[in-house]
Amino acid sequence: MSTGHVLLGLLSRGQRHGYDLKRDHDERFPQAKPLAFGVVYSTLERLHRRGLIAPLAVQRVDGPDRTAYGITDAGRAELAQWLATTDEPSEHVTNPFAVKVTLALLLGDEAGAEAFLRAQRAAHLVRMRAFTTAKTAPGASVHEVLAADYALAHLDADLTWMDAALRRVTTLREELGA
Amino acid sequence: MSTGHVLLGLLSRGQRHGYDLKRDHDERFPQAKPLAFGVVYSTLERLHRRGLIAPLAVQRVDGPDRTAYGITDAGRAELAQWLATTDEPSEHVTNPFAVKVTLALLLGDEAGAEAFLRAQRAAHLVRMRAFTTAKTAPGASVHEVLAADYALAHLDADLTWMDAALRRVTTLREELGA
DNA sequence: CCCTCTCTATTCATCTGGTGAATAGTCCAC
DNA sequence: GTGGACTATTCACCAGATGAATAGAGAGGG
Numbered sequence A, B: 001m002s003t004g005h006v007l008l009g010l011l012s013r014g015q016r017h018g019y020d021l022k023r024d025h026d027e028r029f030p031q032a033k034p035l036a037f038g039v040v041y042s043t044l045e046r047l048h049r050r051g052l053i054a055p056l057a058v059q060r061v062d063g064p065d066r067t068a069y070g071i072t073d074a075g076r077a078e079l080a081q082w083l084a085t086t087d088e089p090s091e092h093v094t095n096p097f098a099v100k101v102t103l104a105l106l107l108g109d110e111a112g113a114e115a116f117l118r119a120q121r122a123a124h125l126v127r128m129r130a131f132t133t134a135k136t137a138p139g140a141s142v143h144e145v146l147a148a149d150y151a152l153a154h155l156d157a158d159l160t161w162m163d164a165a166l167r168r169v170t171t172l173r174e175e176l177g178a
Numbered sequence C: 001c002c003c004t005c006t007c008t009a010t011t012c013a014t015c016t017g018g019t020g021a022a023t024a025g026t027c028c029a030c
Numbered sequence D: 001g002t003g004g005a006c007t008a009t010t011c012a013c014c015a016g017a018t019g020a021a022t023a024g025a026g027a028g029g030g
Helices: A002-011 A018-028 A037-049 A073-084 A096-106 A110-136 A142-167 A169-176 B002-011 B018-028 B037-049 B073-084 B096-106 B110-136 B142-167 B169-176
Strands: A053-060 A065-071 B053-060 B065-071
Touching (some): A002 A037, A002 A053, A002 A065, A037 A053, A037 A065, A073 B096, A096 A110, A096 A169, A096 B002, A096 B142, A110 A142, A110 A169, A110 B073, A142 A169, A142 B142, B002 B018, B002 B053, B002 B065, B002 B073, B037 B053, B065 B073, B096 B169, B110 B169
Antiparallel strands (some): A053 A065
C-alpha cells in the first residue's frame, strides 16, 4: 500500500484532511501523477480501519465539513518500518515491449514487430528530449533534476533493449518456431 | 487491459480454455510472473462481455467441464490495433526510492535516507548478479538473454540514480527545508 | 478395494486501487 | 442575484490480484 504509506508520511507531520493531503502530495511530488480524490479518501478509510490513523475532528470552516486525520502510534511504527525496508527487486521481468513483439512474431508478423519497435523507439526519443529540456532548464531544483535523471535512465534502458531486439527479430522469430 | 490482450493473442492461434491459456502463457513467458487462475477467468469473462471472444463449447473430457473460447472478428481487430499501437511514455515519474528518501528527509532523518539507499543498492546488486548468471548460462535462448538484458538495464538505471541521490542527500534535505 | 495424492478445471469472496460523476457549501465578480 | 471557482467529500463502477473452495478423474500403495 504505497499510496497509504505516502499519506502516512504526510500525516506524520501533523493532522490534515483529505483535500489538504491531495494538495500536499501534488505539490511535494510535482513529477508524480496527481492523486485522485477517490484514491485519497478510500486510502484514508483503509488506514483508519487498520488503526494507523484516527479521525480527530469534523469541523466546518468556511465551507463544507472536513474530517481531519492524525497518525497513531501504530501508524508511526508502520511508517518507520516501511521507510527502513528495502524492496527486493523482483525475479520476474515485466517487459511490455517484449510481450508485443513476441505475440506479433507468434502471429508471423515480423514486419509488424519491427515497425512497432521503430515507432516505440521514436516515441521514447521524443519523451527523452522533453525530460532533458526540463532538467537543463535554468532554476531546476535538485529534486527536479533527480526526477528527470530517473526517467531518462529508464527510457534509455528501454531504448537499449529495443535496439538489441531490433537486431535479433529474425532470430527470435525462428526461435519461437513461427 | 494488457493481460486481456495477451490472452487475445494466445487465443488468436486457436481455441483454448482457461487452464490451457494459463499454461500457454507461463511457458511462453517463463520470466514473467505466472498468471493466477482468478486473473485468467475474470479476464476471459471481461473479454467475452466486450464481444472480443466467444465460448465455443463446454466439453467434458477426462475430467471436469471445460469451456473453450475462440477469438471473434472484433477480437482480431482489437488485437491488431493493440499490436500496432505504441505506448506513449508517461510524462509522470514514478520513483519509489525517491518517495521514501523524500519522506525520510521530510521527517529529518538524513541518516535513515542514506542507510536505505545503501541497503537498496546492495539488494539491487544481488539481483543483478542473479540475472547475469541466468543470461550467461550455457544454452540460454535469445528470448532469455533479452529478458535478462531488459531487467539488468533497468536495475542499472536504478543503481545509477541511487548513486546520484546518495551524493546529493544533504543538498536535497536542505532544499526540502527539513 | 479403498484411500490418498496429484492433475485438471473452474468459481468465489475479498481486497487494493483507479476513474468519473455527483453533491454540496461558500465566496467573489459582474 | 446568478454564474463560476474553490473547498470537501461521496458514490458507483471497473480492473486486477490473492487465496481458498469445489469437484471430477486417474494413479499408486497398502
